[in-house]
Amino acid sequence: MVTPDVALSLPPSAMAIYEQIRDLPIVSPHGHCAPEWFAEDKPFGDPAELLIIPDHYVFRMLYSQGVALRDLGVGVPKQDRDPRAIFQRFADHFHLFLGTPSHLWLAHTFAHQFGIAERLTSANAMAIYDTIDAALQRHAFRPRALFEAFNIAVLATTDGALDDLAHHAAIADSGWSGRVIPTFRPDNVLDPMAVEFARNVARLGAITDEDTAGFSGYLSALRKRRAAFQVLGATATDHAVLDLATEWLSPQDAAALFAKALQGALTSGEAVTFYGHMLIEMAQMSVDDGMVMQIHAGSQRSTNAAVYETFGVDKGADIPKRTDWVGGLNGLLNRVGNSAECTVIAFTLDETTYARELAPMAGHWPALRLGPPWWFHDSANGIARYLDQVVETAGYYNLAGFNDDTRAFLSIPARHDLWRRGVSLHLAQQSARGLMHADDTAVLARQLSVDLAVDAYKLGGM
């Protein structure tokens, strides 16, 4: 194995901790890999298709410096793309990533996955392209082989409520030992502001054989879908919300808003109210069926209208905004928060809420755990800020460990490695500052790397 180009370096005290956790299995309880990769186990495409075109972390940065998205292959059919030109363009701008976590992830991937010892430059771009391209033809770079080489114990995908889960069923039926499980993400049948909400709800009814024209049938349909996901191994649900607000409505009021939602007649305030109520319904179903509830709040999606109209969602223009967790979760936590059987994991993009809101809340409510630093914040400094700001008030045991939240499969080892390095650095500093003993650091390193995620997501013993 080649030494990576760049990686968060560790002083000896932190290295001693890191060496205890570096080779532990990867637990990935939240992410966006495609289940068909593991169902079909076909080779990945070319280097541009693998590393650049789907990764909004990567192309947003080049776009911000004037490179057109089409010139990076975004929105261009495969047959019209020139992957070598795309990769060359990426290499020509590689300096733009200096200081960013993408730089670390890419360097780690080049070094560890492809054995490339040189740094990517304009001059060696085509040689490196060829190295990667050749590797991708080999059996060792098929999805299942990589999954095993990465030592992944469990990988959760994210799947819409209307997804038929055929790929997950195929994985289960295949006899392959890899544990790839779905996650129930029902945003498009819960949030009345979703595109084609009424049509989605009708499809939900068709899939579950319930009459979703009425509110009670709608709830039954949701319960059935949760159960179907559980059959294929799901342990968690996932919910995105922009303006977090949860208030429990009477059954009559909820049903009335639902009826209006199906007609597309809700005001935007009513839509927020209805979605907030449905989040509580989900939380209550979690108490019943044991699924862990993840809430991601505060990402303003697709803020660039021109990019959205041409290229669609997930194109690097999702920007975090302020979030009020105290007010926003008030209704939900006062319904289910005192239940230790229920687990709600909160993810924020608003770091100001770490010490002010989320850590005190996680340090009180039995049901609440704090998710890891999310999205822009799973970086070296982001991890340090997170641990520095949440641990003093929440402790370690109210955290949910780490998850990589990525659709860039090859970066999974790099992301967990960065977290483990960050954790080791943090714990070594805690020990050096006199705040804990060396034997505490060993226990906590393992907790933060594996155990807390397993526990929070109810993934069973590892």
Next chain:
Amino acid sequence: MVTPDVALSLPPSAMAIYEQIRDLPIVSPHGHCAPEWFAEDKPFGDPAELLIIPDHYVFRMLYSQGVALRDLGVGVPKQDRDPRAIFQRFADHFHLFLGTPSHLWLAHTFAHQFGIAERLTSANAMAIYDTIDAALQRHAFRPRALFEAFNIAVLATTDGALDDLAHHAAIADSGWSGRVIPTFRPDNVLDPMAVEFARNVARLGAITDEDTAGFSGYLSALRKRRAAFQVLGATATDHAVLDLATEWLSPQDAAALFAKALQGALTSGEAVTFYGHMLIEMAQMSVDDGMVMQIHAGSQRSTNAAVYETFGVDKGADIPKRTDWVGGLNGLLNRVGNSAECTVIAFTLDETTYARELAPMAGHWPALRLGPPWWFHDSANGIARYLDQVVETAGYYNLAGFNDDTRAFLSIPARHDLWRRGVSLHLAQQSARGLMHADDTAVLARQLSVDLAVDAYKLGGM
């Protein structure tokens, strides 16, 4: 004296500063100790009653991990409690405090107050219980003896406006040399949203022999009560406010809102308006009588309705929220803020306001001083963030030193010790970074430990 189990460790440069301040008297100008302890000087109760049951920092953490509050003795009459079982349960979960300031305070208390060299574990819990229990029977562990052993120069309690101050009078009459002084906290007669506001105001009238059915009698009654507190040594008032807003009303408008408040007829907006006006009245009385005004803003109290209904207030569910200091203090500061005789001390739980709002405001207004890191933030990192974020804009001399704000009497030395260590670390770093001279660090260490608090709270020379 035994070396504490864990404590913020200091490199030699910081240790050299710390050694100059470690043994200075403790000035505790804001806290929640009970004056009857010092009036009556009875032994404290058992270890659970002393260290666990009243400390919401402690039991909230165990509650967050599924331990029932009743199983910790919270809300259970003394005769129904098993203090040994409570202490065992606490010891069984002691790892939950890793990384939190409670861990440091408890470790310091065990080591320094009780000479316990071992770390608390499930195995030694009963032995440690016995050690503490035995110590509490000794005269040296009576409140006055501890007060003297702790080298406390002055300790301020917090007392409601309707409190008869009998315990304070008893202390004054006792001939004991310890300086324990009251603080005037009139929230329940100023804030119309307070429980039983009208009844409280009526009692205020009865106590002061004023007709508090009218606004001018109400103001006179408040002035009389302030004077009564001052007779017993009080130098400060204290005010909690959730949504900070201060606007000066005409006497007619204020009187009209007061009349409506007595009838319980204010809208919530009017209640905020009236309370904001009364905070300015308090500030103006401060200009007249010289009492220092403390404003604590931004704690959303009792956010867990079920816990509140069963166990009451102060049960670990008070969560910080965002605070607007620029807008919120605008009315008050434009009435009294240019008076250097007046001192207003602002406490925030919203760290985002340190550098953005409070430091610039304290660096401008003659009347304004910035209180120390409050509540969740008087931790090792919290102290570091505070000093890093406020000093560059406010300087050191616009700070109000430290206060422990605690009802956990035995933790007072630990809390001041952590502050003094944090200050020493900060100053040593400032010197190492070239930002000040060694002789500056000596002066500032003393200022931050003792002098600034004495000066801000008008406690006279030490």
Next chain:
Amino acid sequence: MVTPDVALSLPPSAMAIYEQIRDLPIVSPHGHCAPEWFAEDKPFGDPAELLIIPDHYVFRMLYSQGVALRDLGVGVPKQDRDPRAIFQRFADHFHLFLGTPSHLWLAHTFAHQFGIAERLTSANAMAIYDTIDAALQRHAFRPRALFEAFNIAVLATTDGALDDLAHHAAIADSGWSGRVIPTFRPDNVLDPMAVEFARNVARLGAITDEDTAGFSGYLSALRKRRAAFQVLGATATDHAVLDLATEWLSPQDAAALFAKALQGALTSGEAVTFYGHMLIEMAQMSVDDGMVMQIHAGSQRSTNAAVYETFGVDKGADIPKRTDWVGGLNGLLNRVGNSAECTVIAFTLDETTYARELAPMAGHWPALRLGPPWWFHDSANGIARYLDQVVETAGYYNLAGFNDDTRAFLSIPARHDLWRRGVSLHLAQQSARGLMHADDTAVLARQLSVDLAVDAYKLGGM
């Protein structure tokens, strides 16, 4: 040259970087020096007039500790001032600046500009006064000589839209080689809340020979004024806004609001709407004429009414407030943000927006660059927080380098020196942490010191 009294000290790894950039020319693309200094090249006044009276960083701190502004010469006609007494008073309170950037800037100025090796104290105040006063009589301390001694490559001033630019024209005509350029700041003809808005717009019409009673004449007048600034070297516009909100209006709606604004009849909501529209008009003119657009948001001006009424603006009572950049720039960026030819530079006083909003936005929008840490935040910690919080998401190349934003001409070398030291420290740490190579640090040090500012402000090659 004398070693400065205090300065951010650098470990060897950072010093090695610093030595590569310490002597690079100063690029000062945004500030508040008076162009007449360089047009007339007269001696500066006495030490109090130079260092204390105009510097709100300095007198605000003394005011906060009870020194009257008049006793510092603020608001006092020159003939009525005693500059020696003012300087003595300043020296008597010099300890108040400990820990603040003013301390560093003043110490640097005393040491580097005036060769004063001693620290300012009450005892040596008059001797130091005499040293400075004597120096100011010498030709080497004339504005142009200092400009050259400071190695300033370019200095931008800030000039109102109605300014006749006579001083800039005089500089251009003088044959002097110093590059001093204006910046177009049209707040008082764009913001309907500005004092005497209608009269300002009428004067704009008179200056440009356009009929500014109508909206299209008003736009033409603005275009003409921009062009007039460009003729004298301006490359940028500058816009202050309190509550950032930008929404594109139809020409009819904009014209109607403009007509109402001239009558002083806008509601405050309409005034915000109109100003927001005009910011977009400015951005579109920038696309046409290539001027860089600077937006400074979130300073609540003159919060102390008594000080404002007596002494006017810029008296140390401008306090930062929260800013919503995602919502606030939405309208503007969706009109011009995808144009790489357009450059919008955003300055914030709300550090919570660094990682949450501005870095993600700058890492996406081609038109957006992030300005340096502003006002209270161009301090040692402020610089560190900025780099730590923005780089991971924005990278380095979406930053606009540094600017000093000062009216304190003698502090310009000190301010750029602090930035360069802060940058060197940051880059050395990045390298030590394994996050970049040594050769990257050399390139980035130069970029952050000079090149990014030149590029962002379109100042041509250096």
